[in-house]
Amino acid sequence: SQTIHQWPATLVQPVGSPLSLECTVEGTSNPNLYWYRQAAGRGLQLLFYSVGIGQISSEVPQNLSASRPQDRQFILSSKKLLLSDSGFYLCAWATGNTGELFFGEGSRLTVL
């Protein structure tokens, strides 16, 4: 069966510090991968998606970047965090272009 792992679960970082969130998927090949951010009381905002190794599409201009160094690994990064980067970050995978997404447990980021 397929599983998705996302870490760290909780992160408290000072403004201006770097960020690295990791996500790995097991039990499937060539998944579509997604990074979403969820702010309190708001819906899921798509940040990045990837259809293959090294292929990254960005939906929103921001202080963040994403990379896919391996087929089942997706990384969200920042060189310098802003207060506005605080939120709940979710990684998800899907088979092909289906809208049935399978999410990780999420990473709660607080920037102070």
Added chain:
Amino acid sequence: EDQVTQSPEALRLQEGESSSLNCSYTVSGLRGLFWYRQDPGKGPEFLFTLYSAGEEKEKERLKATLTKKESFLHITAPKPEDSATYLCAVQVSGGSYIPTFGRGTSLIVHP
């Protein structure tokens, strides 16, 4: 612009009190509509996919239905463990396959 609107934002029910959540959408062409359940501090969990008007899907106390303009998630005789945020998402045909999510309905079922 494609939009997905969920109502109500929050719903409080007594155990056993059946109700419905609404997801209305305005898209150029629907490829699929998806329901998810999200527990506090967790990632959303996929529940159902609906593809065409008139389609229905059921799982335990939940039933999802679809019309040309909206979807309903019916909750029959809910239990406290049904408390969660329910998210709706739509996928548009002929364009980006990325699903667009609504803001969700927060459901609390009191014992």
